Amino acid sequence: MKKIDILKKLRSSGLRPTKQRVEIAKFLFEREKTFHFTVESLNKLLTKKSTSKISLATIYNSVHSFKAAGHLSEVEVRGNRTYFDTNVSNHHHFYDSETAELIDIDANDIIIQKIPKAPNGKKIKNVEVFINLKN
Amino acid sequence: MKKIDILKKLRSSGLRPTKQRVEIAKFLFEREKTFHFTVESLNKLLTKKSTSKISLATIYNSVHSFKAAGHLSEVEVRGNRTYFDTNVSNHHHFYDSETAELIDIDANDIIIQKIPKAPNGKKIKNVEVFINLKN
C-alpha cells in the first residue's frame, strides 16, 4: 500500500492523517503479509524503526481507531480476563460478550472436517472453538 | 461431590487440605453443572457465601494449584495479551504458546461440519478456531 493510499484510507474513515497516524499506518499497512502484534511489540518496533518518538498512549489510541474503522481486527479479548472452567474435558465454548459469559459446548456438538497441518516442527496440542454471540 | 471426596481429591494430588482450600474446593466442585469463573468473580462469590474471609492471594494460589493438579482448566490466555491482526477477514489462528505467536489460518483451510444452535435469544456473530501448538 502506497503513501497516497494510506492517506486515503485514513481520510475515508474520518481519521485525520496526523504525522503519528501516518507513520503507524505506513508501518502496519505497507506490507504484503498479515502482521500480528500487540501494542507493546508495535511500540518497540516503531521506536526502533523511527527517529521521532510516538507516545505509547498514541499507539493505543491509533490502534483502537484503526480497529474501529475496520482496518485492524482484534483477536481474543474475553474482556481481558482469564477464565477458568471446572469442566476439564476437551470441549468448546460460546462466548457472550454482552454478559462476559462463557457457555460450554460439548466436544461432540462440533465436528471439524478439515484442519490444516501444524507448522514445521510443531504439533497440534488441541483445538479450541469459540462461537462468539450477539443479541 | 461429597466432603470426603473433596479431601481425597486434594490429598491425592498432593495438596494439603487446609481450611481455605477445602472451602474453595467445596464451592467449586460440589455442584452438578460446569462452572465458569474468574478469580475476581470467585472471590466475590466466596466473600458473599462464607463467614471467614479468604485472601485474594490465597484464591489465586488455590485456583492455580487446582489447575496444576488437573482439577480446573484454563480457558484462553494468549499470555494475557490482546493481539491485533492486520488481516480483517474472517479467518482462524494457530497459537504457539512457546513463542506467544499467532499464525493465520485461511478460513478455507478449516471446515466445520457440525455446529450447535446459539442459546435462546442469541445469534452467532462469528466462529473462531484456535489450534494450540506444542513442540
Place this chain on the structure above:
DNA sequence: TTTTCACTTTAGAATAATTATAAACTAGAA
C-alpha cells in the same frame, strides 16, 4: 499429646497492561 517444620496463608508491595486526564499541539476549514 506435644513438638517440629515444610507447606500455606496473608496483607500489602510490586508489576504489567491498559485507560483516563488535562494541558499543549496541529490539520485544515474559513
Place this chain on the structure above:
DNA sequence: TTCTAGTTTATAATTATTCTAAAGTGAAAA
C-alpha cells in the same frame, strides 16, 4: 493567517495478577 475541534502527550489512575516475607498450621515423628 486565524481559529477550533480533533490529537498527542506525559503522567496519574486503574485493573489484574504476582511477589514477598512474616505469621500460621497440617500432619509426621517423637
